[in-house]
Amino acid sequence: MGYDHINRGTYERKRLVERYTYLPLQIAEVMFLVKYRDEYVDKNVLDIGCGAGRTTAYMRHWAKDYTCIDYSEGMTDHCKRRFDGIRCLCCDVRDMSAFRDQEFDFVLFANNGLDSLDHDDRIKGLLEVRRVLKDGGIFIFSSHNRSYRHCRSEPKLEFALDPAAMFRKVTLHRRRCRNRQKNRIFERDEEKFSIINDSSHLYSLITYYVDQRTQAEQLREQDFEPMEVYDWAGNSLGLHGDDQESSWLYYVARKLGQNGRAATP
Ligand SMILES: C[S@@+](CC[C@H](N)C(=O)[O-])C[C@H]1O[C@@H](n2cnc3c(N)ncnc32)[C@H](O)[C@@H]1O
Incomplete structure (x- = not known):
């Protein structure tokens, strides 16, 4: 059995939607957005997995069509x-038939x-x-880093002196343990990737x-040329x-043209 429905269900939760609303840009994002500005300013931009619009708040002003x-x-x-x-x-990256071939100059996930x-x-x-x-x-996207030294963890009960704060911590710990018990069965290690039920949410x-x-190899196999990788700190x-210190990494890649070369942008 797959786990698609579990992740999807998590991202439908109202509380999570609210949580994603006012998060700022990450340092790595600022770094590559400055460096690659000519690739999206006044261009056609597709922002995949936009969530509650954290990147929309900025990108929509800079793109020609966002x-x-x-x-x-x-x-x-x-x-x-x-x-x-x-x-x-509302559209899934696996089926973007709503869009034409080569409709966008710049894609962010x-x-x-x-x-x-x-x-x-x-x-x-x-x-x-x-x-x-x-x-x-x-194409710029981020992905969790299998070399990150803390990518695997188990729920740990934190302590607080204040009884009300302690009660909240116990409640959260119970939810963590329940989710961990339910979701750990989906974990697996393959030669080239791992599926991990990590501590997020x-x-x-x-x-x-x-x-x-x-990841660079995977991009090359799909005819992208990996150009640069940013760690979490930018x-x-x-x-x-x-x-090893970065829980996820940002990848910058250029789509190769028909002849296997990067077309002149
Ligand atoms: C960690 S959230 C980040 C949201 C937003 N990009 C942000 O940075 O605040 C990941 C987002 O990707 C979306 N997502 C996951 N899988 C997707 C898919 N197959 N197609 C489109 N969106 C997807 C989720 O619904 C979720 O909103």
Whole structure:
């Protein structure tokens, strides 16, 4: 049995939608948005897994045409209410038939949304990104890092002196333990990736983890040229930096043209 419905259910939860609403840009995002500004300013931009619109708040002003999608109706409904007149669709990265081939100059899939999918669906998603992106266009996304030293954990009860605070901690701990017990069966280690029920959202997500070298290989297999990797703190690691301290990594890749070369942008 797959776990797609579990991750999807988590992202439909009203509380989570609210939680994602006012988060700021991450440092890595600021770094690559400054560096690659010519790739999206006044261009056609697709923002995948937009959530409650964290990146929409910025990208919609800079793009010529800005479109955002998310497979959670809760997220897209919220995003549409928040940004009047926005082109925001409830749509899954695995099937973006709503869009033409090569419709976009720049595609973003921020904050690890791609990691909600199991391996075959991830490849399906990458192929769809490739299809809707122009030759020479840029794809930036983040993914959990299998080399991160703390990627596996078990729920731990925290302590507080204040009884009310302690009560809240116990309640949360119980929820963490319940989710962990339910979701750990989906964990597996493959040669090139791991599926891990990590601590995010009280252990309610099942997440794809891959190391930097393998992710670069996976991109090349789908005719993208990996260009750069950023760690969580916004350092550019080139393609081979030490990344054990970074729970996820941002990848910048260019879509190769028909002849296997990066078209002149
Ligand atoms: C961690 S949240 C990040 C949301 C937003 N990008 C942000 O940074 O605040 C990941 C988002 O990806 C979306 N997502 C996951 N799998 C998806 C898929 N297959 N197609 C479209 N969206 C997806 C989820 O619904 C969720 O809103």
